[in-house]
Every structure is written in C-alpha cells, then in structure tokens.
Amino acid sequence: MISEFKEFIARGNVVDLAIAVVIGASFGKIVTALVDGIIMPVVGMAMGGVDFSQLFVSLDGNDYANLALAQEAAAPVITYGAFIQTIIDFLLIALVIFLMLRGYNRLRHTAPPAEEAAAEPSEEVVLLREIRDSLRR
Template sequence: MKKFIQDFKAFATKGNVIDMAVGVVVGGAFGKIVTSLVNDIITPLIGVITGGTSLADKKLVLHAAELAEDGVTVLKPENALTYGMFLQNIIDFLIIALSIFMVIRMIGSIRRRAEEAKKLLHKKQEEEAKQEEPAVPEISSTDQLLIEIRDLLKEKDSTAEEQAKS
C-alpha cells in the first residue's frame, strides 16, 4: 500500500505528457461518473458530518447582505468566500486523478506481464530447439571396452573363416 501511495504521489506531481494525455481522455470518460459519485454519495456523507449542509454550500461570510425593510429585496449582496465548491472540485480532481492513475498502473502491469510472457516463451523456444538437436550419447569406459572386445572377436572370427576356406 505504501508503494501504491508513493507511485500515486509521483504520478500526480510528475506531469508526464503521455500520462496526462491519457488522463484527459480517461478523465472525460469518467467525468459524469465522478460527478455523480461526489454529488450523490460523498457530498451527502460530508453533509451529515458537517451538520446537514452541502459541502458546495460552505462559505465564510465576510460581509452580510443588506436587505430592504421588506426582507426580500437585496440592497447590497453579501461578500463571502465560497470555499465549499472549491473543496468539492478538489475532491472531484482527486477521484479523477486516482481513477486515471489506476488505469495507467493497470496498463503498466499488463505491459510488464506481456514482456515477461514474451521472454518466457522465447526461453522455452530456445530450450525446445536445443532438445530437438540430436544428442550423441556418451559411451562409458566400460561400454567402450566391451565394444572393442566385440570388434576384436568379430575380426578374429572373420580371419579364422578366411583361413578355413583356403
């Protein structure tokens, strides 16, 4: 898990062009899913933690709005830092980046496995080629001695037959 986090950190800060290009494509594909995940699942859970308000609605009011006596008409709008939407966008980004990282890591793993399989296949083919070569069996010294005795006996028999014929 530690290596996974280190790899993700390196990926997020490295800015590799190819990885980012893949990220744009995959991010576009995951966009609606991620938005739905954040809006429909994560944000309500954060709302429960933060007291029922949506994360996107979180803000720091610097100056409250001034209303007319009727209580509806806004004379001067409020001035606020709407940090909730910013936090929600950060969550969106992290989910998209994590998804892209997972896809790239999976592709890298598939590439490594393919390379390993290719090397293994090449090694197996080399071994099969070596096995197909006719192997000349080595003859032990005892067998060699017996072969020589046999040949001498054959030679002696053929010489004896020639002498008997003459």
C-alpha cells in the first residue's frame, strides 16, 4: 500500500493539482486584499461614503450603530455587505482566469505545431510520388 501511495503522489497530475491549489489560494488572498483595500473604498465613496463591511440587518428588531455593537450584543445579523464583497471577489477572480485562458488560447492557436508543418509534403514530393506510382503500373 505504501508503494502504491508513493506512485500515486509521484504522478505529475497530483503534484500539478497541489501546485494549482496553493497558487489559487494565494491568488484569492491577493484579490481579496485588492477588493477590500482598493475597490470597495472607491465604490463606497462613489455611493456616498458607504462602508460595505458595515452593511447588515439585525434580526432581533433592535437598531445598532455598527456591526461590532450588534455582534457584541450577540444579536443575529445578516451581513449582506460581506456578501457583496465576496461576490466582487469572485467576479474579479473569474475575470482574471478568463483573460488568462483567452490569452493562452490565442497563443496556442497562432503558432502552428511543428508536426503539422512537417507532416505535409511539398508539391514537388507529391508530384514525384505520382510519377513513381504511375511508373509502377
């Protein structure tokens, strides 16, 4: 069982997947920092100084000045501001992945594979083959 496990881990697919997960998690942190530190303050200022992290609805019927006070009182709250920030995080990550895949696909389609170029014989070779085949008959 140990040798099978070593063989499984040594496969390129597992290592590639592990690297992708680590890079994806790091990229997610970068996007979250971008959204929290740069994008949301600008959007908040454009909307009249709204701090999205403080947008919430208290379910106990009381009014609280901010989210910290509601959480201190152990009030049940719906933090829809955090949800809005998470949606923006997701959209930015999806956009960046789309742009990267789009660029990758363009690079892949513009450069013809060397095998295809070498696989087609020249017109002279085709003509010589036709002559050879006709002489055999």
